[in-house]
Amino acid sequence: MRIYLVVVDETPEAEIALRFAARRAVKTGGGVEILTVIPPQEFIAFGGVQATIEEEARLHAEGIVSAAAGTLIEESGLRPAITVRQGDAPKIIREIIAGNRDIAALVLGAAATGAPGDLVSHFAGTDAGVLGVPVMIIPGSLDREAIDRLS
Secondary structure (H helix, E strand, O other): OOEEEEEOOOOHHHHHHHHHHHHHHHHHOOEEEEEEEEOOOOOOOOHHHHHHHHHHHHHHHHHHHHHHHHHHHHHHOOOOEEEEEEOOHHHHHHHHHHHOOOEEEEEEEEOOOOOOOHHHHHHHOOOOOOOOOOEEEEEOOOOHHHHHHHO
């Protein structure tokens, strides 16, 4: 099955990328995997404080992914695979793609204004020629009708 890997966070462009991936998956008989990456936490000498900060970050990320999955199910009927990982996002994405031969594309949203985000810059630059799957960068300026038409 063709799977579209979508990295989500709290940005509007992540919602647009998710909608695009869901529409493509429905049209191609594929699926969607939603990934949220928790950035590495700074080391704090007090273990209890460190554990609390990491747990709060994990709960926040799980909330983001749950909301995205709910939207996906509601709008398309697709039940996504959900992954929440902590660490270096490009490294995690490369590992997930290498570990799942069904992933057909990495879908990222680009902000409608300002500089591209870290992942868009990374995968359109440093890893552009070596990732192993196409990278779909969905413009954040697209409205729902444009996404539906283009997907």
